Amino acid sequence: MAVLKRLFIVLGLVTVPLLLGLLFTYDVLKIEWISFMEIQPSFNAQEDPLPLPPRSIPVQGAAYVPELGAPVNPLVADEASLARGKEQYEINCQICHGANADGKGPFAVYLRTRPPVSLLEGNALTGSDGAMFLTITNGIEGAMPSLKENLPEPNMRWDIVNYIRSLQGK
Template identity: 45%
Template structure:
């Protein structure tokens, strides 16, 4: 019992000594503990380089983007990297039926089930000469960014009264190109 009391006293004294050393050593060492992520320097997408004041930092050599090459406005419409083979068209047809058919209809005529409820904003007919004459890149950008204003720069000769939501968060880059390949297979109705 006496040994136990002595051990308790020794460990208590050591605990007080270690605690005092820790308190005093913090003032001497002054470790900078960063516990919040907002305190650290960070860069957002396309931010100006803080070191040089120039535009965004260049992409490191041999880096591979997750979603394919980035589209940079002013450099023209992208070129379709996906061959229009049977597999791509089949995937595009499936994705079209999920994401596009409700507005543009089964055959792309702009007569989907939702179009009956759109009084001022009718969906475009994807089989029209206007849409079919556009480049694959223009169609890709329309699917990616949607149509928000009445004077869409992709179709300057047509006054759109409608809107189309962007599908860049719903479809991957590859899936959007598959939908473009499927749209190319749509044929106009006999009377069009």
């Protein structure tokens, strides 16, 4: 009998705190804990990314330093660069600018107010590599999206510039 009694006491000591704990776990008894999650500097869906902290330096080197003019193409247009450029062009640009860069991509018909232009003539032909790089990086307000997030490595954009030059026959 004494053994049974001890067993009940031990069981009670274990289960009572457990049940009490479960009451809180399942919010039967609710306590409003102080939480700091809502006052952190997070940003909401659809909000622009937070600006970079002042004086921070991008790890791949500055893509564009204001006042230094358009950047200079650091990549040689060898076969490997053209192959990478073609692949990325087909993913990111072809839908608007067309497979041979004539501005007649499948999505172009839906962009009526400012349709994509041919990259075989005009600014794209006469402008510098750096100017085209900046257009890809920053997009064109109200017409073309900025593609720097799709092409995070600057060299991905230079590969595309090289590929477009090859389409232009340069």
